[in-house]
Amino acid sequence: MEKSFVIKGNVCQTKNPKELDLHEKAFAVCVDGISKGVFDVLPEEYKELPLYDYGDAMIFPGMVDLHVHAPQYAFRGMCMDLELMDWLNRYTFPEEEKYEDLAYAEKAYGMFVDALKKGATTRASIFATRHRPATELLMKLMEESGLISYVGKVNMDREASEKLTEDSAEISAYTTFGWINAVKDKFTRTFPILTPRFIPCCTDKLMEELRQIQMAYGIPVQSHLSESKGEIDFVKFLRPNNLFYGDVYDEYDLFGKNDDINTDMKTVMAHCVWSTDEEVELMRKNGVYVAHCPASNMNLTSGIAPIRKYMDLGLNIGLGSDVAGGHSDSIFRAITDAIQVSKMYFRMVDETYKPLVFSEAFYLATKGGGSFFGKVGSFEEGYEFDAIVMDDSILVHPQTLNLAERMERVVYLGLDEKNITAKYVAGRKIL
């Protein structure tokens, strides 16, 4: 497939959090899947490449969803009157049990992948369920979609429904070994990620097994951290000797950079709403990513993560839809939610932390989360070429708009699949 070409349109991106980088009717050049930059006048050397002119359309880097649960897509926008632990037990676990059944999984994951493919997201870090066959099916579907993703078979050997809980730490580990071996070299766009559900669902024994798996494979890790007060209290009860929640992951070498095992294992932790200063400091030191999921944190009454504080401290941060704690799979929505909750944090909690501005939240959704995947989230030279092309003409207006206004409006009004006219992932056109 052709991976060298030029697309022309209104290119909008954020090279840094502080400013929009806007180019009207400009040329974005892709050579072998890698961006060569954005040019107002097409350089001579690229004039032989095929040129696709999208006219007055908007061109953004693809959106990065750093935290999403594929099996929860089925019940997005429902069951939103409960907090985390009750919500898990009453709605989430019963739904996830169904993925034992591959026919159900195929139907449900098909809908999830179809939605993700048609939307603005080009990269995602995905939770499946604890079921290996359904997880492999999801990976196959993701691979076929053309999107690039990490997908995790979930590890959970306690504190869930009987059907969803794995029979033992050993069986969980054994299944995970088999799964990683089967998938680690199988796909070109879909990769395994170690996925202990969260501490309440993982015994010490299982955590120790996962450490052993990491010694062997050193793949990325994703989990949940300091999301909800009830959850955090439960972790304190389960692990009274740990200094803080993240310290448990760290004790098992599942918390970012790890000199002991000489690997730079990438770790992303969803939420971090109530992380203590010590936890935040360890995350910073270890390069652990925060997947900020504002909609979910509102829906499950978890709270507001102090993202300005994390940004000031230099943490790695991306945005997550957290479907179905979050009800929308749109990262555009996550951008505006991130801005809104930061405003509420500023106004209602602590006025020392200034609200996020639009450029900052857009940056988190692109380069912020994108760096979990490498050089992703920008059209700067050397970045993998992820692009979405959007027709915003459906958004009528009586006045003349400049590009900054159109960019903000596309995000706030949430242009969706019906308005995405083309989509490229690492230079490959998938829509």
Next chain:
Amino acid sequence: MEKSFVIKGNVCQTKNPKELDLHEKAFAVCVDGISKGVFDVLPEEYKELPLYDYGDAMIFPGMVDLHVHAPQYAFRGMCMDLELMDWLNRYTFPEEEKYEDLAYAEKAYGMFVDALKKGATTRASIFATRHRPATELLMKLMEESGLISYVGKVNMDREASEKLTEDSAEISAYTTFGWINAVKDKFTRTFPILTPRFIPCCTDKLMEELRQIQMAYGIPVQSHLSESKGEIDFVKFLRPNNLFYGDVYDEYDLFGKNDDINTDMKTVMAHCVWSTDEEVELMRKNGVYVAHCPASNMNLTSGIAPIRKYMDLGLNIGLGSDVAGGHSDSIFRAITDAIQVSKMYFRMVDETYKPLVFSEAFYLATKGGGSFFGKVGSFEEGYEFDAIVMDDSILVHPQTLNLAERMERVVYLGLDEKNITAKYVAGRKIL
């Protein structure tokens, strides 16, 4: 036009805030524009009426938007990085100035009315601008849409841009007299509402003039109240002798029930984010409505209105989109925003005020705000028949869903104009 008929579908409503009232494949009966109730089996007496079977579609009462600025629709979803007073001066006033030009107003208001007509809203209380001709044009367009609304020519004689400020209190009052006389009996669905912009924009002299107008006409009143800290400080500076912000409106008999002038003048005040106990008590006593606009309160960093507190005290409350402080004109969005901000208020500010549940927020969007228009917002017997019929089949799902789940999902995922298959306002089919 036929105003007696039966529609069949999945009827979902909230007769009270505490519970959903759901009827699968039921019959909603309308006689002369008034609801006769919802029936699982169609009573004999209505079997002669025309029956429209909408199959598996969802039927909701129409949504009520208790606070929206028509001239701001043009810049919805833009300019969201500022707080209220700066946002007004930098974006809002310059845009509103344009409505001096009737050709511009026709284009812009045409877009606004078209969107409102196609969406889920059946009733609205609308701010125009200070310009009488453009306001009358907006009223004409609203009347033609079939929606039922209050529309206000704005009064403002200070503290705005030179072009937008009226030349004097007398001219503002004189224009308003002329406008009310011209429109008060002109339409069947569109009614004038007295609209002092807010205290910062209205001199004492103008407020006194508006009191005189109310003595003559006793029409409803809409304005803004205790929205933003900067605004409130400014009102304190301007009116140091008033006990609280709402006391200024009350001093001029523009704050709800008023025994002095023997009229039950309905008043709706947008926001009430920071209302003091005294202000709240006066609102309760006078029956003043709160138009709760959660998206706007987030976007402009105003804060979170303690709606649970207001509900507990028995205040009249409806929801408002507050376009363009709010970026979406969808009252479905206002429902989910209201729930989300109430959860943040509970978690981050005061745990004595429990979050709103879905049924409560849906109630506010229908019967809550609907009562400002009379018996509106329900299919109970005697209510004006406002209905929206929605095809939710676009929202794919692998599992079986019950009606409560479908209802919540329609609202959270924000089905919009593309999925509204029919719409009735006071028994009149407008879509």
